[in-house]
Amino acid sequence: IESNEEPRQGLASAFFWGRCLVSLAILGFCFAVTFQALFNEQTTLWSGVPPAVAVIVWVLLMCVVGMLEGMQIAFFAMAKLPESERGDSYWAKKTCGLLFKGEGVNLPGFMIGRQLCVVSCMFFVARVTSVSLDDDEENIFGVGDGLQELFNFGFLGALIVTIVASIAWQLVASAFPMLFLNSPFTYILLSLCLALEATGICNASWVLAAIHKKIAGFQRDEVYIGTAEERAAKNKGDDTSHLKSGAGHIYKLPGFAEHLVMPSAMQDLMNNDPNVKKFVDDLMDSVHSTGPKVEVSADVP
Template sequence: MGLIASKQTKLSSEADPTTAYLFIWIAVIWLTIVEGGQAALVGLAPVNKELYRDSHPTSYKCTSITNKGDNLDRYLLGRQLMVVILVFCINIAGRPLDGARLWGLPVWVSDIMLQSGLAMVLFTCNVGQLNTQVNASHCMLDYVNNYFALFTVWVAMAIEFSGLLHSSYLVQMAVTTMAGKKIESKEEPRNPVQTWFFYFRCILSLVILIGCFAVTLEALFQGKTTLWEGFPAWLAIVIFFALMSVVGMLEGMQIAFFAVSKIPESERGDSVWAKKTCDLLFRGEGHNLPGFMIGRQLCVVSCMFFIARVTSVSIPEGQENLFGVGDALEQLFGTGLLGALITTICASISWQLVASAFPLAFLSSPINYYLLRLCLLLESTGLCEAAWVIAAGHRKIAGFQRDEVYIGTAEERAMGEMDDLCTKVSMEMHDEGPFRRKTGTPLKS
């Protein structure tokens, strides 16, 4: 915040501090809704939405959208791009200029905290991501019971409908074919028109993705990005692909870990590295899994900030635009949207699909083991402990309560003949059941 006030960030220097403050806080607050919304909507998917129709009407509207057909998958796909775009926006507003100094801090402190981007990474993780995941994982109903969350659902659905990410479906088809599986759907088969429209968007998405790569690589070769001055182009390209691979590995590891957590130890394959990774992950009382999630968040955000810097086009004054395009299109290149699209498809969704289809094979690489070690090391530093404090304060101010207060536990719902997976509910039975209360009213302790 101090750098913005002193006009030592990209946006505050080009516009003004007020604009930069608005930009960064809107991005961070929206990021909290996107991250928390994922935890809440995925967690509420198996819960009968009629249980909270009266107590949480906006949450009911959200789940009425995401629980219909394959909409939850569509929401998650669109949401993934939203996360990357918002992180890139935070980078635009908060990235320090080269040589930025603040409050008379020693040069080495400024270099570590400011120039490396560590301060911005910690700010994004603690304020925009981890604290909201803590609250949303326990207070799902309260967290999405607002129109901002509903608006976010519609935006994510619109992004998916646009077709920008449809090349991911081509990856999904290829992966499921290799795995000898079929893509499961909760919807009727597409009619000819729907099929044509679907594949049209897949091809369009693939063309756009290729174009994004072409622009990004051309900008890197010509030195027309926001990278540090004098940074070799060849090294930037190597690091760009390396960091995308790291992000992809971490995204895939998350999926694979959740998959193998439900598999008996005896069925976790014969790979030495897969066994070592699983032994480390599930050691003791299982605290290493949440520890990995925290460390993973730090790694992913750090990589994304660097990728944002690599892929944001910046044309020096007096030089020609890339490929001779107009100024309006060149400004679009400079927003980092192209890098966000590349990162979402190639460094996130594709790897998740592979890990989902082949979890044990995915964990058979030694890279996974050492990345797990790195994530656990980062978590052990305590750099993200502030997220718990922020979460507690937010929960207190917002008045969040655990979902059990409103709808009981899964066992209580089962006793009340309100099975989560039911599609019809007898309200009379519910009022006369063990709860002896109206739907959505708090349970008495």
């Protein structure tokens, strides 16, 4: 992803890459402990399940959880786009057709079914990654009793799932949402999640959400800003031409590429002089406008 930020140098670069190396080392250690316990039959896995089979199923379930995490990000990114910009591939059209059909209840329905599916996967994942030693067994890798107690808490498995099966997939989906829509697995998992939601086992969440909406007075975003098609018709469509840094990066104001905070002297000037404030507001409107560029000029005494 292209970035407008200055390259990290010196201590900043060393600190960043140092944290990355430490995180990778911790993740590798978590995998080592988990595999050691798994193949020595020192986990809470059901007896009779071969370790090799458990590893294969574990990897597949983590991929399923990762897909569900990424789909959540990708679907919300697509929800604000007009239909014409949601992809041209067969699976993208099929997925969006199912997700956004009717009154749009399938998107929140997917969120409910997704959570059910993730929780179901976690039951098996927890069995595989939870360490459990008998009283007469030696600690894994000969570590002390205190560290072994930490292993037994299941913290290592939770860290593996967080990094490998959750955050990594979310980061990819935030940068490449269309990649997820073009996959047939996305459509299959979406159908599965909607089927789980249709069982009604978690329909109480709809009631609680409706009560929350009533109390807080929530309205859909479209009530305030209109749909993507309505904004485009009013020449106020989304303008992503200035987003050169990629998804997930904050857009920096013009003239402040090096400093994200407006200088205090300029803040005081804007607060004390209405003409200066109007000039800056007009400048920002001209930058974000998708229509013909309006020339902004300052009054010269």
